[in-house]
Amino acid sequence: MSPTTECDDSFPIPLGPAAPAIPVDLAGGAAQARSRSLAKPVAVPEAVAQRLRSACAKVDVDTATCAEASRDWWALGLRWAIEGQVGGLAGVVARASKAEEVTSVLRICNEARIPVTPIAGRSGVCGASVPVFGGVLLDLCDFSGIVEVDDQSLLLDVRPGTFGDHLEHELRTRHGLTVGHWPQSISLSTVGGWLACRGAGQLSNRYGKIEDMVVGLDVALADGSIIRTGGAPRAAVGPDLNQLFVGSEGTLGIIVGSRLRLHPAPSHEKQGAWGFGSFAEALDACRRILRRGLPPAVLRLYDAHEANHKYQTGDRHLLLALDEGDRAVVEASFSILAEECAGAEEADPGLVGKWMGHRNEVTSPAGLLKAGLAWDTMEITGSWRALPVIYERAIAAVRAVEYTVACSAHQSHAYTGGACLYFTFAGKPPADGWEAYYRAAWDAGTRAVLAAGGSLSHHHGVGLNRARFMREAMGPAFDALASVKTALDPNGILNPGKLGLPSPFGAVHWP
Numbered sequence: 001m002s003p004t005t006e007c008d009d010s011f012p013i014p015l016g017p018a019a020p021a022i023p024v025d026l027a028g029g030a031a032q033a034r035s036r037s038l039a040k041p042v043a044v045p046e047a048v049a050q051r052l053r054s055a056c057a058k059v060d061v062d063t064a065t066c067a068e069a070s071r072d073w074w075a076l077g078l079r080w081a082i083e084g085q086v087g088g089l090a091g092v093v094a095r096a097s098k099a100e101e102v103t104s105v106l107r108i109c110n111e112a113r114i115p116v117t118p119i120a121g122r123s124g125v126c127g128a129s130v131p132v133f134g135g136v137l138l139d140l141c142d143f144s145g146i147v148e149v150d151d152q153s154l155l156l157d158v159r160p161g162t163f164g165d166h167l168e169h170e171l172r173t174r175h176g177l178t179v180g181h182w183p184q185s186i187s188l189s190t191v192g193g194w195l196a197c198r199g200a201g202q203l204s205n206r207y208g209k210i211e212d213m214v215v216g217l218d219v220a221l222a223d224g225s226i227i228r229t230g231g232a233p234r235a236a237v238g239p240d241l242n243q244l245f246v247g248s249e250g251t252l253g254i255i256v257g258s259r260l261r262l263h264p265a266p267s268h269e270k271q272g273a274w275g276f277g278s279f280a281e282a283l284d285a286c287r288r289i290l291r292r293g294l295p296p297a298v299l300r301l302y303d304a305h306e307a308n309h310k311y312q313t314g315d316r317h318l319l320l321a322l323d324e325g326d327r328a329v330v331e332a333s334f335s336i337l338a339e340e341c342a343g344a345e346e347a348d349p350g351l352v353g354k355w356m357g358h359r360n361e362v363t364s365p366a367g368l369l370k371a372g373l374a375w376d377t378m379e380i381t382g383s384w385r386a387l388p389v390i391y392e393r394a395i396a397a398v399r400a401v402e403y404t405v406a407c408s409a410h411q412s413h414a415y416t417g418g419a420c421l422y423f424t425f426a427g428k429p430p431a432d433g434w435e436a437y438y439r440a441a442w443d444a445g446t447r448a449v450l451a452a453g454g455s456l457s458h459h460h461g462v463g464l465n466r467a468r469f470m471r472e473a474m475g476p477a478f479d480a481l482a483s484v485k486t487a488l489d490p491n492g493i494l495n496p497g498k499l500g501l502p503s504p505f506g507a508v509h510w511p
Helices: 046-055 063-069 075-081 099-112 164-175 191-196 279-291 304-311 327-340 350-358 366-370 387-399 431-451 467-474 477-488
Strands: 004-006 058-060 092-095 116-119 136-139 146-150 155-158 214-220 226-230 254-261 268-276 298-302 317-325 374-383 404-414 418-427
Touching: 046 058, 046 092, 046 099, 058 063, 063 092, 063 136, 075 374, 075 431, 099 116, 099 136, 099 214, 099 254, 146 164, 164 191, 191 254, 268 279, 268 327, 268 350, 279 298, 279 317, 279 327, 279 387, 279 404, 279 418, 298 304, 304 317, 304 350, 304 404, 317 327, 317 350, 374 387, 374 431, 387 404, 387 418, 387 431, 418 431, 431 467, 467 477
Parallel strands: 092 136, 116 136
Antiparallel strands: 004 268, 058 092, 146 155, 155 254, 214 226, 214 254, 268 317, 298 317, 298 404, 374 418, 404 418
């Protein structure tokens, strides 16, 4: 029942513009945008702006440019946009195209005690790119391109502003290689963003998350110095500093270069689908498959609500599987899949192709906003033992919030020890209760997950939206993280207000 195909050399999606694309326009125009004033803004004096012009070839100070660059895909920020507002308004956008420009900007801002928020694709959904204290936005989109491909060692040296689709296109068509990192936002996101937010691609079962792909980093610190981490295939030279910066969301340093693992581009692909009577039963099948040691690249489990909405499959919980790579490996992984799903109903393998055809579509939320809906997604992880309870309790908690109209989940990334559950909720509160409902839904869902033993995030990161949960999620380790922040960034200029870390510029106030 599983279709088998040979992979060709064509690229599976049209190339995007290699530029940010925020889906909701600022009402009244960007030049008239107002700050939501989540925190007391830090102005950029003209003398500092002049120094920045000498450090960067491109520096903008006009309100329209700053307002457009001050926002990302955070649902709350998109809601503010229809009111002509941004969460925080930068005073300067400095566009760096090389490491020397990044370090110069950091030295100037560190001396002047001006906050710096690094940005690129701005596809994040948690507000990590919002300059909550104003200051300077350091745009890395021009700092892009492949530096070197080492086919013999399967290593890639790449700049941080490189957009994912252009990277994969060049690797596959010119080198016959792949990073294997394929997020839904591949045309909207950059390598630096993947690393800063500890991202995951849709093929993570085969290739791992971005933290599994990184071999070494070049990181610009707050004082303008650059350090180089990692680099060897394996090493025992103290702690792995790569992992200190991966996921730090620009609060500890700014990534200006990375060495990533490569793989031969896949030559073979296979697809299959199965229906299960319960979500817990299907989760256990996923667990057994991972336990066998050769998981397929994709193992997506939709609960009955999502499956029926997307694929009209009735009351079945739907498992989609796809593997790619060497023929022998793919055939072996599907042999395991067939054995572990033997008790389930075989579904149409064409459903995998249907998912593949739409997997990189990022629906504009403008229609949802126009309809008055409040929505978002929560992606978390848990152990296999905890996942069924997390699923039931989180769904129930969000559905219990007044005005909720739907809450469902799918399992999108699976590992030997557990998996990611990706919850989607929507509510229709009164117009003046949108933000209150949004916060209540997040509070209910997140605290249900944490209480059941789940994590705070799997791949979207923390940003502003999850900052209030960080101490609760990390416990005493949060103070250790704050100490690292103080040591590396004593003046607190790097992306202040994010990860829930204390800031010398003051507190961030939730609206």
